[in-house]
Amino acid sequence: MEKIITILxxxxxxxxxxGMIYLVSDGSNTSDDQVAQSQxxxxxxxxxxxxxxxxxxxxxxxxxxxxxxxTKLVVKTNSTYDCSASLVVRSAGFQKMLQPTGEEIIDLxxxxxxxxxxxxxxxxxxxxxxxxx
Amino acid sequence: MKTYTFHVSGTHxxxxxxxxxxxLNEQVGIERTTVDLNxxxxxxxxxxxxxQQKLAEMLTEKVKRNGYSLSxxxxxxxxxxxxxxxxxxxIGLTFLALFFxxxxxxxLNFGLGGTVTPATxxxxxxxxxxxxxxxxxxxxxxxxxxxxxxxxxxxxxxxxLFHGGRLISFIxxxxxxxxIGSAIGINFTVTAILGIIASTVMIVLGLNLVGVFEKxxxxxxxxxxxxxxxxxxxxxxxxxxxxxxxFLPCGFTQAMQVxxxxxxxxxxxxxxxxxxxxxxxxxxxxxxxxxxxFAQSKHAPLFFKSAGVLVIGLGVFALLAGLAGLGVxxxxxxx
Numbered sequence: 001m002e003k004i005i006t007i008l009x010x011x012x013x014x015x016x017x018x019g020m021i022y023l024v025s026d027g028s029n030t031s032d033d034q035v036a037q038s039q040x041x042x043x044x045x046x047x048x049x050x051x052x053x054x055x056x057x058x059x060x061x062x063x064x065x066x067x068x069x070x071t072k073l074v075v076k077t078n079s080t081y082d083c084s085a086s087l088v089v090r091s092a093g094f095q096k097m098l099q100p101t102g103e104e105i106i107d108l109x110x111x112x113x114x115x116x117x118x119x120x121x122x123x124x125x126x127x128x129x130x131x132x133x
Numbered sequence: 134m135k136t137y138t139f140h141v142s143g144t145h146x147x148x149x150x151x152x153x154x155x156x157l158n159e160q161v162g163i164e165r166t167t168v169d170l171n172x173x174x175x176x177x178x179x180x181x182x183x184x185q186q187k188l189a190e191m192l193t194e195k196v197k198r199n200g201y202s203l204s205x206x207x208x209x210x211x212x213x214x215x216x217x218x219x220x221x222x223x224i225g226l227t228f229l230a231l232f233f234x235x236x237x238x239x240x241l242n243f244g245l246g247g248t249v250t251p252a253t254x255x256x257x258x259x260x261x262x263x264x265x266x267x268x269x270x271x272x273x274x275x276x277x278x279x280x281x282x283x284x285x286x287x288x289x290x291x292x293x294l295f296h297g298g299r300l301i302s303f304i305x306x307x308x309x310x311x312x313i314g315s316a317i318g319i320n321f322t323v324t325a326i327l328g329i330i331a332s333t334v335m336i337v338l339g340l341n342l343v344g345v346f347e348k349x350x351x352x353x354x355x356x357x358x359x360x361x362x363x364x365x366x367x368x369x370x371x372x373x374x375x376x377x378x379x380f381l382p383c384g385f386t387q388a389m390q391v392x393x394x395x396x397x398x399x400x401x402x403x404x405x406x407x408x409x410x411x412x413x414x415x416x417x418x419x420x421x422x423x424x425x426x427f428a429q430s431k432h433a434p435l436f437f438k439s440a441g442v443l444v445i446g447l448g449v450f451a452l453l454a455g456l457a458g459l460g461v462x463x464x465x466x467x468x
Contacts, residue, residue, distance in 0.1 A: 012226075082388075085384055120460075122458055124459070127457070
């Protein structure tokens with residue numbers, strides 16, 4: 001009896017751990033996530049604007065942009081009180097608690113092709129990636 | 134002077150050695166007590182002229198309150214204990230999976246309007262208490278309450294002190310934020326480091342609850358545990374931990390701190406933070422008083438081990454997230 005419980009327990013545990021890893025693993029590298037891109041990138045007067053919505057995480061999680069031109073990140077909040085409001089963009093030296101509702105414009109400078117800009121919330125639970133191609 | 138050796142049961146923690154020794158040494162007629170946790174034996178030198186059976190009963194009376202008992206014959210260990218961990222792992226993991234499912238489902242991301250009023254901050258508090266903040270604050274509350282109730286059965290004083298400390302710090306510091314209008318405790322790096330410390334504490338307490346340390350207790354010097362025991366049982370400690378939760382990393386707490394900051398007056402800052410803390414209270418109270426009541430039920434061993442598994446999971450998650458937040462490692466998840 002004890003053996004059956006042990007074996008059952010191991011099977012259930014592995015299934016649960018597998019499920020959780022699938023659930024929370026960072027999907028940045030899967031192709032599904034890249035569908036939403038290009039809609040949130042806009043070039044105006046030679047400046048590339050990337051719009052990210054912050055609320056319960058960041059959307060889209062991966063954005064591809066053109067490299068080599070001045071780029072600005074526009075982070076929109078809409079009654080955002082969760083972790084995603086405490087934004088850290090390390091490569092731009094940006095670290096700020098965003099207003100619950102509003103827009104924050106972060107100058108990324110010129111992002112060279114192949115470079116990546118990673119945004120992460122203060123507690124590290126949500127993140128997004130902007131990569132120049 | 135006679136020397137007797139008894140079998141002891143209920144010793145689940147390193148500090149039990151000191152607790153039993155201290156308690157028994159206080160008794161009249163007991164000269165010296167030595168507890169061997171490895172062998173589960175207690176040796177006493179006594180000037181009392183009682184039979185060994187009578188002594189066992191007398192001394193058990195003194196330590197029963199803390200969940201120990203002494204006996205002349207070795208009590209057959211409940212066989213159940215070995216199987217408990219196999220039940221506890223899936224239970225703990227199920228709760229952990231439930232936690233991630235709730236986060237992933239997005240049901241916590243409903244709109245609350247633009248400005249923060251005491252009414253909305255209460256709702257935000259309710260939401261925060263089941264949000265990803267639960268990983269840090271809730272995990273810490275669960276691990277501490279379970280650990281405290283494991284050591285001291287039916288003692289809710291530390292839990293009350295913790296919640297009191299938390300409420301008071303949110304009210305007072307919220308008021309101060311509103312009054313001075315500048316940042317305290319909103320430094321990202323400081324909160325992230327505190328979060329990492331908190332998650333490390335959770336992992337250690339979780340491992341202890343699961344029982345990993347039972348095997349290696351003896352290799353660590355008793356002095357270390359005596360130190361921890363003193364901290365654990367001081368009135369001030371749960372109070373300070375409660376106060377400290379103000380500074381723990383939680384997006385909602387920080388958003389409320391900013392709201393209190395920009396509210397412009399002591400009273401409005403106090404209201405926003407105080408009501409927010411009240412909103413988080415039901416869930417945290419459930420976790421802590423739930424632990425205390427489970428600790429007294431017959432399912433106590435299963436509860437402690439399941440809680441341990443859950444706390445380790447939350448601790449690892451919070452630790453990895455905290456490191457990612459600090460930029461030490463790449464983010465591993467997006468919940």
